[in-house]
Amino acid sequence: MKKQVTISVSRRGFVAGALAGSLAAPSVLRAQSAAIKVGLIHPVTGFVAYNGQQGRLGGTMAIEDINKAGGIKSMGGAKLEALLGDSQSKVEVGVAEVEKMNEQGVAAYIGCFQSPVTIAATQAAAKYNTPFLVDVAASDVIVNRGLKNTFRLMPGFGVCVDDGIANLGNINKAAGSPAKTAVIVHESGEFGTGTAKLLASKLPSIGIEAKEVIAHDNPTRNFDNIALRIRSIAPDIVMMSNYQNEYMLLARTLFQQKVNVAGFYSILGGGFNYKFVKEMPDVSQYMMDVNHWFNPKSEKAQALKKRVEAGGALFTFEVYLGYSTAMLLADSLERAGSADKAKLTDAIASSTFKAELMPYGPTKFVNGQNQGAKPAVMQSIKGDIEVIAPEEFASAKAVFPKPKF
Structure with a gap:
């Protein structure tokens, strides 16, 4: 309960105070605007x-x-x-x-x-x-x-896929088109499934075939079997669309199992950020992601x-x-x-x-x-994240294909 305070005021003081209060009313109202x-x-x-x-x-x-x-x-x-x-x-x-x-x-x-x-x-x-x-x-x-x-x-993922496909096509073409095949790995919810479906349908437009689309649950604590599957398919590119923990764990597992590809190119990779790059500099090196990023x-x-x-x-x-x-x-x-x-x-x-x-x-x-x-296209280079596209915001040029482990 709010504490009541009683103040004794003379008649003259009351009139003067009332007049001053009326003149100050607009500022009082402004000060008391409801949050x-x-x-x-x-x-x-x-x-x-x-x-x-x-x-x-x-x-x-x-x-x-x-x-x-x-x-x-x-x-x-x-x-x-x-x-x-x-x-x-x-x-x-x-x-x-x-x-x-x-x-x-x-x-x-x-x-x-x-x-x-x-x-x-x-x-x-x-x-x-x-x-x-x-x-x-x-x-x-x-x-x-x-x-x-x-x-x-x-x-949304539609624009990110469109921009990501166009930029991947440009990056691949500039390198002599070494990438011909891809494997897509995605979380099994609305975000990952929708992104993967669009990717699989649009990769052929830049001359890349999606050899397989692999879904995983949230959370997933072990990616050994998926990594072995990817290694057996031997794609040129691995594309990932998932959340923070699964993204980082999958990337680490692929690195540990020496899955060598021309590039890791994720679309809305939830774990591609400074936390990932700082905690796993060797794993993240030369990985690319199409995602939300600030203007450097x-x-x-x-x-x-x-x-x-x-x-x-x-x-x-x-x-x-x-x-x-x-x-x-x-x-x-x-x-x-x-x-x-x-x-x-x-x-x-x-x-x-x-x-x-x-x-x-x-x-x-x-x-x-x-x-x-x-979205922007980023790449992890020497322990930092660089923007590689669009050109007007770029801070570095793409390294592709990436050096083998």
Whole structure:
């Protein structure tokens, strides 16, 4: 219960105070603007807990920066308040978080990292017409259902596959076309299965045959049999689409079993990041990935990278996508001048937000998907991650075919 305080004031003092209070009313109202509640839903426990924690870090850092800069100025300096949810890597828990936050008066959601959880959570939020901004989740099903409340700043697996195939064709051709065959290894969920299906259908367009497509469960603790299978097929390229732990374990197993190929070229390899490169420099050397990445030529991206690393974390894609998505929400709130769900949804839909941290073009949403979003192609070279495509953002040239173990 709030403690009551009684103050004795003379009649003259009361009149003077009342007059001063009336003159100051606009600033008082601005100072007391209600906080805008934003639901951050990520898997901070479970088998992809690291990725979820990184996504939460990016979102909360952005909210902190927005509030320090004066909040939403068109709403009297209203501050953002983060409601933190843990999906636990479970669809039903992600939906339960949406329901709980709706009762708490959330104005918008950001999440959820995993495609199955995001599909269900966005559907749940649609019942209340609450805007849902997807920071990380690759399945194109998310934006192909006609939901008016769902927006994704990042590219989905369709764009990533198209760009990845085109760039692999260019890299292979420049090297004299040594790669003729590939094996695709993917996690068995919506993200991995959808990506693998697209890859298998489009590889022939660049003269590469998919010899086999191999699925694995989440989590998987041993890849020995899959590595032996790949070695027996002897493809020129191994393509991987899976989450952090499985990506790193598969890469290490292939290295230990000396599976020599012209290249490891993953599409949305969840474990291709600074953690992987720093912990496994020999394993990661010359591996390539088509994925979300920051613009290495952006001063703001480099400054945020330093801040994140100074705090003891790594600058993974979950961080800067979470950060950028929260900034997109703040920009939309500023233009809407309101947390009204319909007005906010319209403001997001018409956004031209400049995602300065990313190698993107102008933001333009069509059916909830940002048409300006593009992935980058990266390669691990000498203990660091270099951008090798697109050319305007490149920091190094591709090493292909890679030297044998």
